Amino acid sequence: DTAVSQTPKYLVTQMGNDKSIKCEQNLGHDTMYWYKQDSKKFLKIMFSYNNKELIINETVPNRFSPKSPDKAHLNLHINSLELGDSAVYFCASSEYGTGTYEQYFGPGTRLTVT
Amino acid sequence: GENVEQHPSTLSVQEGDSAVIKCTYSDSASNYFPWYKQELGKGPQLIIDIRSNVGEKKDQRIAVTLNKTAKHFSLHITETQPEDSAVYFCAVRSSSNTGKLIFGQGTTLQVKP
Numbered sequence: 001d002t003a004v005s006q007t008p009k010y011l012v013t014q015m016g017n018d019k020s021i022k023c024e025q026n027l028g029h030d031t032m033y034w035y036k037q038d039s040k041k042f043l044k045i046m047f048s049y050n051n052k053e054l055i056i057n058e059t060v061p062n063r064f065s066p067k068s069p070d071k072a073h074l075n076l077h078i079n080s081l082e083l084g085d086s087a088v089y090f091c092a093s094s095e096y097g098t099g100t101y102e103q104y105f106g107p108g109t110r111l112t113v114t
Numbered sequence: 115g116e117n118v119e120q121h122p123s124t125l126s127v128q129e130g131d132s133a134v135i136k137c138t139y140s141d142s143a144s145n146y147f148p149w150y151k152q153e154l155g156k157g158p159q160l161i162i163d164i165r166s167n168v169g170e171k172k173d174q175r176i177a178v179t180l181n182k183t184a185k186h187f188s189l190h191i192t193e194t195q196p197e198d199s200a201v202y203f204c205a206v207r208s209s210s211n212t213g214k215l216i217f218g219q220g221t222t223l224q225v226k227p
Contacts, residue, residue, distance in 0.1 A: 004157075031213055040219075041201055041219075041220045042217070042219055042220070043158070043203060043217040043220075044217070045214055045215065045216075048212060048213065055213075056212050056213075056214055090157050090158070094213060096213060101146050101148070101163070101207055101213065102148070102160050102163070103148075103160070103213075105150075105159065106157050107155075107156060107157050108155075108156070
């Protein structure tokens with residue numbers, strides 16, 4: 001009964017490759033997010049979707065493209081991977097507009113670019 | 115844009131002692147202040163939160179205080195236990211209606227048995 005799940009948990013790939021990370025939530029939430037956590041543990045929002053509509057798009061290279069096929073799924077596709085993309089990527093979800101703001105995080109995907 | 119500063123970056127205490135982590139923020143319109151705990155190899159998990167119309171909130175051994183005038187809020191953990199060892203993040207919800215959270219830099223808490 002995992003609330004927010006991500007696949008894969010670990011991803012090791014070479015520079016220049018294209019890879020995707022998948023996220024699914026079974027909480028019935030309307031809003032999903034992607035965060036990047038760097039080697040210093042700093043957590044930064046990348047994107048957010050509400051009911052399949054992009055509502056947050058931070059200053060992220062356009063090699064990163066989120067896709068939300070439905071409100072329970074938010075995938076992250078990364079083109080032409082670079083060394084600096086190595087990080088842990090977290091997916092999260094929350095309700096929207098109801099006053100309940102808690103964000104539920106997935107277990108993370110550790111991406112290593114060599 | 116909103117800026118959140120968190121201190122200290124590391125904190126080491128003896129089991130049973132108290133731990134305090136402090137955060138300051140810049141946007142006076144912010145209205146929601148959560149604290150997340152991240153254990154090794156896991157995603158952050160909400161442990162307590164406070165809204166701008168409340169000055170203090172307590173849940174067993176953890177409490178959060180908010181000073182809106184000074185734009186700072188703090189996490190207090192009493193009677194610390196080894197299982198409290200983790201990275202703690204404060205966050206501030208942006209005053210925009212996107213639900214965006216801006217996180218502090220994190221505090222690594224070590225509780226020594």
